[in-house]
Amino acid sequence: MKKEEYISSGVLELYVMGSLSPREEVEVEEMAAKYPEIKEELSKIEASMEQYAFAHARKVPEGMKEKFFSKFDKKEKKSPSMKVVTNKVDGNTGFAPKWLVAASVTLAILTSVASVYLWSKLQAVEKELGVIKLANQQLAESFDQTNNELQSTKNYLSILKNNSTQFIQLKGLEIAPESEAIVYWDKSSGDVFLNIRQLPLPPEGMQYQLWALKDGQPIDAGVFETNSEIQKMKKIVGSDAFAVTLEKAGGSPVPNLDALYLMGKLES
Amino acid sequence: MQKDRKALEYLYDHYSAALFGIISRIVPAEEMAQEVLQDCFLKIWDNIKSFDPVKGKLFTWMAKIARNLAIDKTRSRDFKSQLKSDSPEDYSLMEKNHFEPSINSEAIDVKDIVSGLNQDQKQLIDLMYFRGYTQAEISKEFDIPLGTVKSKVRLGMNKLRSIFNI
Numbered sequence: 001m002k003k004e005e006y007i008s009s010g011v012l013e014l015y016v017m018g019s020l021s022p023r024e025e026v027e028v029e030e031m032a033a034k035y036p037e038i039k040e041e042l043s044k045i046e047a048s049m050e051q052y053a054f055a056h057a058r059k060v061p062e063g064m065k066e067k068f069f070s071k072f073d074k075k076e077k078k079s080p081s082m083k084v085v086t087n088k089v090d091g092n093t094g095f096a097p098k099w100l101v102a103a104s105v106t107l108a109i110l111t112s113v114a115s116v117y118l119w120s121k122l123q124a125v126e127k128e129l130g131v132i133k134l135a136n137q138q139l140a141e142s143f144d145q146t147n148n149e150l151q152s153t154k155n156y157l158s159i160l161k162n163n164s165t166q167f168i169q170l171k172g173l174e175i176a177p178e179s180e181a182i183v184y185w186d187k188s189s190g191d192v193f194l195n196i197r198q199l200p201l202p203p204e205g206m207q208y209q210l211w212a213l214k215d216g217q218p219i220d221a222g223v224f225e226t227n228s229e230i231q232k233m234k235k236i237v238g239s240d241a242f243a244v245t246l247e248k249a250g251g252s253p254v255p256n257l258d259a260l261y262l263m264g265k266l267e268s
Numbered sequence: 269m270q271k272d273r274k275a276l277e278y279l280y281d282h283y284s285a286a287l288f289g290i291i292s293r294i295v296p297a298e299e300m301a302q303e304v305l306q307d308c309f310l311k312i313w314d315n316i317k318s319f320d321p322v323k324g325k326l327f328t329w330m331a332k333i334a335r336n337l338a339i340d341k342t343r344s345r346d347f348k349s350q351l352k353s354d355s356p357e358d359y360s361l362m363e364k365n366h367f368e369p370s371i372n373s374e375a376i377d378v379k380d381i382v383s384g385l386n387q388d389q390k391q392l393i394d395l396m397y398f399r400g401y402t403q404a405e406i407s408k409e410f411d412i413p414l415g416t417v418k419s420k421v422r423l424g425m426n427k428l429r430s431i432f433n434i
Binding site for chain 1: 428
């Protein structure tokens with residue numbers, strides 16, 4: 001018989017309840033010795049029946065224990081030598097015979113070992129929980145970041161796809177000839193996006209500002225950071241050209257033309 | 269010797285109530301049950317060297333001794349003469365009248381167990397574990413096939429295990 005079938009047959013339960021014949025009992029013991037899975041199942045059944053018996057325990061009447069031990073002591077006095085001999089033969093004269101070990105192990109499992117085990121388990125679980133919380137937090141942050149990136153990419157794409165969007169290339173002027181940027185301007189909606197390709201880091205307390213130029217008049221399109229992201233700027237209704245100047249942080253109402261960094265005209 | 273006595277006291281302190289619970293269910297007559305309990309510990313003591321921890325748990329082994337001694341008692345002449353004066357054994361009546369609640373506060377309440385097991389399962393387990401019925405006797409008494417006894421017991425036991433978290 002396969003061991004799984006043997007386990008599920010119910011024979012192990014009957015064994016623990018003492019309902020098998022001696023012959024059947026031997027068979028179960030042999031199977032348990034052969035298969036660790038059967039042995040494990042058996043000890044679980046034993047543990048539950050032990051609990052079941054303890055749940056059905058009956059208070060032993062007062063004085064029973066004393067009565068038992070006075071009888072026990074009398075009996076032991078009669079044949080003490082025999083006891084010693086058996087002890088020697090079995091080699092179990094040490095202070096912890098195997099059955100006592102088994103008894104104390106039973107109790108230890110119920111008390112100290114169990115609590116130490118549970119405590120260390122709790123510690124481990126708490127540690128694990130901490131790690132998971134941290135990982136979760138990191139995940140949430142990276143999700144937010146990804147979500148933001150996705151949003152700006154979507155915006156970017158929608159501008160690119162839009163037929164009315166114009167691309168204006170801004171080129172570096174004398175101050176920083178290497179500088180470069182692109183403005184995407186949707187004429188119909190007025191949306192302006194700025195893609196900085198290259199621009200020197202602004203000095204402390206200063207910020208770059210984008211301007212639209214309409215009929216020679218500068219219109220504020222907002223300040224921006226020099227990161228690589230595509231940034232949404234203020235809406236611009238009409239424009240002939242775009243320019244970037246360096247201004248004090250927060251921007252200026254009129255551009256400082258001495259600090260003109262980028263300039264680009266619309267192709268007409 | 270002193271050490272061995274201490275060990276036996278330890279066993280008595282920890283297991284006598286559980287074993288008495290088993291014995292009392294087989295031998296309802298109070299005085300006789302007490303007698304069996306005392307015999308049981310003497311027998312445990314005399315045979316303790318034959319207990320093999322590899323084969324199973326100590327409690328299983330002790331419970332078997334208690335059950336067998338109690339069953340032997342029910343077959344003895346003084347038990348039968350006692351029975352004549354008592355009414356015939358009624359399982360459910362016995363459960364109700366004879367047994368006070370568990371004294372072991374750490375153990376799970378008996379009520380919790382009973383509510384988890386159905387009546388059939390509990391009766392089957394109790395008849396075998398507490399009263400020493402063999403599966404053949406159960407099969408005959410309840411007129412169910414041997415295999416069904418096994419599977420019913422297994423079902424009940426699995427429920428017990430989930431109640432005890434084992």
